[in-house]
Amino acid sequence: MKISREEVLHVADLARLTVDDEAVGMFAEQLGSILEYVEKLGAVDTSGITPTAHAVEMANAFRKDDTTHHLQRDAALANAPEAEEGHFIVPKVIE
Amino acid sequence: MELHTLTIHEAARLLGTREISAAELTHAVLERIDAVEPLVDAYITVTKDAAKAAADAADRVIAKGEAGPLCGIPLAIKDLICTRDIKTTCASKMLENFHPPYDATVMEKLNAAGAVLVGKANMDEFAMGSSTENSGIKPTKNPWDLARVPGGSSGGSAACVAADMCLGSLGSDTGGSIRQPASHCGVVGIKPTYGRVSRFGLVAFASSLDQIGPLAKDVTDAAMLLNAISGYDPRDSTSVNQPVPDYAAGLTGDIKGLKIGIPKEYHTGEGIAEAVSSAIEKAMAVFKDAGAEFVEINLPHTDYAVAAYYVIAPAEASSNLARYDGVKYGLRDPQSRGLRDMYNNTRSKGFGAEVQRRFLLGTYALSAGYYDAYYKKASQVRTLIKQDFKNAFAACDLILAPVAPTPAFKFGENIDDPLRMYLSDVFTLSANLAGVPGLSVPCGFSKEGLPIGLQLMGNYFDEAAILNAAYFFEQQTDFHKQKAGLMP
Numbered sequence: 001m002k003i004s005r006e007e008v009l010h011v012a013d014l015a016r017l018t019v020d021d022e023a024v025g026m027f028a029e030q031l032g033s034i035l036e037y038v039e040k041l042g043a044v045d046t047s048g049i050t051p052t053a054h055a056v057e058m059a060n061a062f063r064k065d066d067t068t069h070h071l072q073r074d075a076a077l078a079n080a081p082e083a084e085e086g087h088f089i090v091p092k093v094i095e
Numbered sequence: 096m097e098l099h100t101l102t103i104h105e106a107a108r109l110l111g112t113r114e115i116s117a118a119e120l121t122h123a124v125l126e127r128i129d130a131v132e133p134l135v136d137a138y139i140t141v142t143k144d145a146a147k148a149a150a151d152a153a154d155r156v157i158a159k160g161e162a163g164p165l166c167g168i169p170l171a172i173k174d175l176i177c178t179r180d181i182k183t184t185c186a187s188k189m190l191e192n193f194h195p196p197y198d199a200t201v202m203e204k205l206n207a208a209g210a211v212l213v214g215k216a217n218m219d220e221f222a223m224g225s226s227t228e229n230s231g232i233k234p235t236k237n238p239w240d241l242a243r244v245p246g247g248s249s250g251g252s253a254a255c256v257a258a259d260m261c262l263g264s265l266g267s268d269t270g271g272s273i274r275q276p277a278s279h280c281g282v283v284g285i286k287p288t289y290g291r292v293s294r295f296g297l298v299a300f301a302s303s304l305d306q307i308g309p310l311a312k313d314v315t316d317a318a319m320l321l322n323a324i325s326g327y328d329p330r331d332s333t334s335v336n337q338p339v340p341d342y343a344a345g346l347t348g349d350i351k352g353l354k355i356g357i358p359k360e361y362h363t364g365e366g367i368a369e370a371v372s373s374a375i376e377k378a379m380a381v382f383k384d385a386g387a388e389f390v391e392i393n394l395p396h397t398d399y400a401v402a403a404y405y406v407i408a409p410a411e412a413s414s415n416l417a418r419y420d421g422v423k424y425g426l427r428d429p430q431s432r433g434l435r436d437m438y439n440n441t442r443s444k445g446f447g448a449e450v451q452r453r454f455l456l457g458t459y460a461l462s463a464g465y466y467d468a469y470y471k472k473a474s475q476v477r478t479l480i481k482q483d484f485k486n487a488f489a490a491c492d493l494i495l496a497p498v499a500p501t502p503a504f505k506f507g508e509n510i511d512d513p514l515r516m517y518l519s520d521v522f523t524l525s526a527n528l529a530g531v532p533g534l535s536v537p538c539g540f541s542k543e544g545l546p547i548g549l550q551l552m553g554n555y556f557d558e559a560a561i562l563n564a565a566y567f568f569e570q571q572t573d574f575h576k577q578k579a580g581l582m583p
Contacts, residue, residue: 008455014462015413015454016420018439023448027455033514034456038402041472044479051474052481054303054333055289055530056555061332075196081427088422091434 001036003028098123099259103316107164117167121150124169128260137255139174141214149211166209171255171264174215177296186230187220189425189445199296201324217251222300229449238579243503246276253280263311269304271523274535278498278548283317284310289530290335293328301411304527314566318342345559346566353387356491360397368501374539374547392487396479404524406473413457484529494552498535502545532558536565537574
């Protein structure tokens with residue numbers, strides 16, 4: 001299956017990745033061969049088959065709406081690349 | 096006595112009779128790490144000081160006579176299981192300096208049991224890979240042949256057990272990541288049923304497939320570790336509230352009347368090395384001689400498992416790992432201009448090639464216009480694979496198969512061809528898609544002296560059956576007693 005450079009760039013953008021020129025060609029070729037292999041799924045008759053999202057059947061897991069163990073603010077911020085006065089700092093969002 | 100070569104159950108006995116102390120045991124393991132870690136590179140972090148303190152604490156508990164079976168036992172933990180205030184990198188530049196503010200549930204359990212953490216084990220970045228060549232930190236070498244990979248993604252966890260740099264370890268298995276490195280390194284590794292072990296604090300790769308499990312020097316040790324980490328956890332909404340049997344106590348070695356399913360799809364495929372098929376045949380004879388009954392079964396959708404897996408796992412990964420945005424934790428590229436630029440630069444610099452490749456694949460499969468053809472189709476095929484296993488277990492107690500088509504391969508052999516690397520997972524990833532448990536137990540060696548593993552897959556929540564069958568096999572053979580001839 002042929003994956004174009006444009007398709008790689010489009011998908012990379014959706015995945016929030018910047019892919020350099022050389023890597024675009026490599027990814028196009030590799031994705032093409034992987035997707036070509038995946039095409040074999042088309043040979044399986046799946047009409048009327050319910051998709052499986054989880055291996056073990058389970059119902060919704062509800063819990064009581066009680067306050068339990070939670071992270072203290074300082075601990076939650078300790079790994080932030082940038083934090084100030086109890087907040088995460090992010091680059092300017094609105095120009 | 097070389098204390099680092101002990102199994103967990105041997106060490107527990109000696110600790111119990113006070114013939115050795117936890118401090119001595121941990122000291123011996125740390126000395127072993129000093130001697131052979133430069134050759135093997137199994138660890139990302141060695142927690143020397145914390146280990147000594149934990150060993151001293153364990154000795155105090157032992158002195159009071161309150162010690163459980165894992166008290167004072169030095170263990171390694173795969174570096175994607177959160178350890179409070181101890182660096183947890185997932186072998187990624189993205190999390191190179193991440194210090195989790197909490198422990199994973201399995202760590203809470205091991206800490207409460209008095210186990211001694213000696214280090215965090217290397218892996219393929221975010222558990223994506225079959226060789227540890229995708230580690231963003233360094234590749235781990237196979238202790239049996241340093242020119243070969245230890246397997247992956249839990250390659251560090253398997254290599255440090257094989258090299259006696261810990262007494263046992265934890266890994267995680269999304270498509271074979273415990274069983275395949277266990278096979279390549281000649282140790283025992285078990286992937287429990289999906290939901291048996293809490294995933295709380297396990298850094299997510301593909302949440303519907305990931306499961307934590309032990310790697311150990313023998314089956315008894317694996318059962319002891321599984322005892323300690325299993326059980327329902329309300330903090331993991333996919334954890335299953337099912338009674339947990341005492342796996343170690345269930346090891347009787349009695350297999351009379353056991354019905355073993357032989358799926359022809361796993362035994363006749365192309366690309367199975369001669370050394371592997373002959374070791375598997377000999378293993379079958381061992382079971383047959385003891386009165387096990389063989390049943391021919393069919394897993395007819397096996398041929399589609401790799402294709403389904405490499406749609407589902409990357410799709411889940413591309414969505415799960417969207418959280419690495421340079422804001423809350425992990426890397427941020429400081430050179431960026433604006434938010435969007437920061438996202439893209441951070442993620443491109445923080446993630447290695449294989450992780451990016453899977454994002455692209457997963458994002459493609461989930462993107463508008465392709466969802467039905469890829470993700471939905473793969474999820475339907477997953478239903479059929481699951482049905483295959485349900486049908487099979489109506490006719491047998493467990494399934495016997497190879498773990499990997501070949502023994503450990505050389506560095507660089509598969510790394511430039513991602514599809515070929517993916518195809519090497521063919522025998523392991525169906526168990527993840529179906530959610531059933533599977534283990535690898537040593538069953539032979541290739542001509543070059545490389546270990547080969549036997550895979551036993553069990554019915555849902557029936558880890559006890561495969562552990563007991565593996566225990567029986569171990570009693571009849573001495574493959575698990577062979578040691579890598581690692582010369583420091």
